[in-house]
Amino acid sequence: MKIFTSLVLFTCLCFTGFAQQRPQHTQYVQNNFLLNPAAAGTESYIDIRNSYRNQWVGMEGAPTTYYTSINASLDKNDRNVVPPSKSKNSYVASEQTVNKNNRFHVRPHHGVGAVLQLDKSGLLRTFSLNLNYAYHLPLTKEINLSGGVSAGLMQYRLNKQDINMQVKEDPFVAGEIGNMNKFDLGVGLWLYSSDFYVGLSSMQVLRSETKSSNNGTVAPLQNHYYATGGIRLRVSNNISFTPSLMVKVAENGIYMVDVNAKAAYGRRFWAGASYRQKDAVAGMAGVFINHMLDVSYSYDLTTSDLSRVSANSHEIVVGIKLNNPQKTICPQWVW
Numbered sequence: 001m002k003i004f005t006s007l008v009l010f011t012c013l014c015f016t017g018f019a020q021q022r023p024q025h026t027q028y029v030q031n032n033f034l035l036n037p038a039a040a041g042t043e044s045y046i047d048i049r050n051s052y053r054n055q056w057v058g059m060e061g062a063p064t065t066y067y068t069s070i071n072a073s074l075d076k077n078d079r080n081v082v083p084p085s086k087s088k089n090s091y092v093a094s095e096q097t098v099n100k101n102n103r104f105h106v107r108p109h110h111g112v113g114a115v116l117q118l119d120k121s122g123l124l125r126t127f128s129l130n131l132n133y134a135y136h137l138p139l140t141k142e143i144n145l146s147g148g149v150s151a152g153l154m155q156y157r158l159n160k161q162d163i164n165m166q167v168k169e170d171p172f173v174a175g176e177i178g179n180m181n182k183f184d185l186g187v188g189l190w191l192y193s194s195d196f197y198v199g200l201s202s203m204q205v206l207r208s209e210t211k212s213s214n215n216g217t218v219a220p221l222q223n224h225y226y227a228t229g230g231i232r233l234r235v236s237n238n239i240s241f242t243p244s245l246m247v248k249v250a251e252n253g254i255y256m257v258d259v260n261a262k263a264a265y266g267r268r269f270w271a272g273a274s275y276r277q278k279d280a281v282a283g284m285a286g287v288f289i290n291h292m293l294d295v296s297y298s299y300d301l302t303t304s305d306l307s308r309v310s311a312n313s314h315e316i317v318v319g320i321k322l323n324n325p326q327k328t329i330c331p332q333w334v335w
Contacts (some may be wrong), residue, residue, distance in 0.1 A: 041111015071113025
C-alpha cells in the first residue's frame with residue numbers, strides 16, 4: 001500500500017488530470033496568507049503560524065504536512081495608536097484605537113512574508129519555500145485593496161531505495177524524474193475591511209517542466225486558482241459570526257468548494273465547522289491565550305470512499321505574534 005500510494009501521488013505530478021498538486025489544509029480560514037500572497041501584511045504585527053497536519057490516519061503512507069509561515073507589515077500607521085482599553089465591549093474598544101485624524105484607517109503600506117512547507121506522502125517528499133510581497137492601498141476610509149506576488153522553489157524527491165520494482169526501467173522512477181526542482185510563482189488580490197474580505201489568487205503560475213533523460217517525459221506544474229470571501233456579522237458586543245466560502249480550481253478542470261462557518265466570543269475563543277465538497281466535514285476550535293500566543297485544532301471526518309480504509313485527519317496550528325505594541329489579541333481584520 002505504501003508503494004502504491006507513493007506512485008499514484010507521484011504520477012499525479014507527471015500527468016495533468018489526476019489530482020491537485022498542493023497540500024490540503026482545513027485551517028486556512030485563519031491563515032489566508034497560505035493561499036494568497038496579497039494577504040501579507042494585513043495586520044500590524046509580525047504573524048508567525050506553525051502547523052502540523054496528519055491526514056487519513058491509519059492509511060500506510062498517508063500524507064503528513066508541516067508548515068511555518070511568517071508575514072508582517074511595513075510602515076503601517078496603526079502601529080503607533082494607543083492600546084485598546086479594558087472595556088468589556090471588545091469591538092468598541094478596538095474601534096476607539098483608530099487614529100481619527102487619519103483620512104483612512106490604514107494608509108498605503110507594504111507587506112512581506114515567507115512560507116516554508118514540507119509534505120510527505122508515502123515515498124514522496126515535497127519541500128517548498130516561497131517569499132511574498134504585497135502592497136496595500138486604501139480605497140475608502142474602511143475598504144482596502146492589496147496585490148501580492150509569491151516566488152520560490154519546489155523540490156520533489158522520491159525514495160527509490162524502498163521501491164521493489166516490477167519493471168526496472170519504469171520511466172516514472174528512473175533517471176532524473178525521481179528528483180525534481182521547480183520554480184514556483186503565485187499572484188493574488190485581496191479586498192478587505194474589518195467586516196469582510198474577498199480574495200482571488202493563482203498559484204503555480206509558471207508551468208515548470210522536468211524532462212526525463214531517457215524518454216523525454218514531461219512533468220509540468222498545474223496552475224491552481226482560488227476564489228474566497230467571508231463576512232463578519234456582529235451578533236452582539238462580544239459575539240461575532242463569520243461565514244466564508246472557498247472555490248479551488250486546478251488547471252486540469254478538477255474543482256472543490258469549501259463552505260465554512262465560525263463563531264467567536266470576546267475575541268478570545270472561537271469554534272467553527274467546514275464542509276469540503278465530496279471529501280470531508282470538519283470541526284474546528286481555537287483560543288487566543290494572550291497577545292502573543294494562540295492555538296487551534298481541527299478534526300476532519302472523511303466522507304469520500306477513503307473512509308473505508310482510513311480514519312480521519314487532525315490538524316493543529318500554533319500562532320505567535322511579535323512586535324505587537326497594541327497588544328492585539330485577535331486579528332483586527334477579518335480572517
